[in-house]
Amino acid sequence: MAGGQGTRLGASQPKAFVDLDGMSLLEHAVTRALGAPEVSHVVIVAPVSHLREAGAIASRSSRPADVEVVPGGAERTDSVAAGLAVLRPEDGIVLVHDAARCLAPSALFSRLVREVRTGHPAVVPGLLVTDTIKQVDADGVVVATPDRARLRAIQTPQAFLREVLEHAHASGAHATDDAALVEAVGGHVRVVEGDRLAFKVTTPDDLATARRHLSG
Numbered sequence: 001m002a003g004g005q006g007t008r009l010g011a012s013q014p015k016a017f018v019d020l021d022g023m024s025l026l027e028h029a030v031t032r033a034l035g036a037p038e039v040s041h042v043v044i045v046a047p048v049s050h051l052r053e054a055g056a057i058a059s060r061s062s063r064p065a066d067v068e069v070v071p072g073g074a075e076r077t078d079s080v081a082a083g084l085a086v087l088r089p090e091d092g093i094v095l096v097h098d099a100a101r102c103l104a105p106s107a108l109f110s111r112l113v114r115e116v117r118t119g120h121p122a123v124v125p126g127l128l129v130t131d132t133i134k135q136v137d138a139d140g141v142v143v144a145t146p147d148r149a150r151l152r153a154i155q156t157p158q159a160f161l162r163e164v165l166e167h168a169h170a171s172g173a174h175a176t177d178d179a180a181l182v183e184a185v186g187g188h189v190r191v192v193e194g195d196r197l198a199f200k201v202t203t204p205d206d207l208a209t210a211r212r213h214l215s216g
């Protein structure tokens, strides 16, 4: 998913096309996705304004025949739907990934596919939460302190049996992640150990963190 604008990053171009050590975030993400032997087809969902740039990334990737580009939609869910619409008949497991999580390693893609193959229809990576999280009302008054041991900070790639994800999207609902759509239609979503490198570049600080990771 590279169809967002990256408003919180505040760069002069959409976030996925911002440079990170000589390569855009999107190119880092595509390179790592293609590095997983289980990944046979990549669909880049890009802003209408950047279809050409996305096409160039597809062309210079390690497997250009397996990478295509489609225009995204207004919200992330619309962009995912645009990607689902061009899946190939043989695409049985779908990984939905954010270009913003550009350093998620190939091994994480492979591990998620393996989890789906062992019989879990929807598998997402998550990290233990290290802060105490409080639920507040509209006035900022605490209404609950959930048990931290039961909380996970969810990442991408998120892996699904294709029919499970298509069924969830057919509901027409919107959510910030695809697992929530599956949950909303009564599907079982399993959380497995995430990867610190799969953090999301949202703000300029996150971009600086990504640069530090790459430099050593």
Ligand SMILES: Nc1ccn([C@@H]2O[C@H](COP(=O)(O)OP(=O)(O)OP(=O)(O)O)[C@@H](O)[C@H]2O)c(=O)n1
Pocket: 001, 002, 003, 004, 005, 006, 007, 008, 009, 015, 016, 045, 072, 073, 074, 075, 076, 077, 079, 080, 097, 098, 099, 100, 101, 200, 201, 202
């Ligand atoms: N209409 C959209 C919105 C988001 N995304 C993608 O979804 C991922 C996660 O979204 P986020 O980090 O929130 O990206 P943006 O929406 O671009 O950021 P912002 O909310 O700061 O504008 C990103 O890789 C983004 O490109 C997308 O494909 N289509």
Ligand SMILES: C[C@](O)(CO)[C@H](O)COP(=O)(O)O
Pocket: 076, 098, 154, 155, 156, 176, 177, 178, 200
């Ligand atoms: C899909 C996601 O990256 C999982 O953590 C996240 O929900 C995207 O949310 P955002 O609001 O678009 O940043």
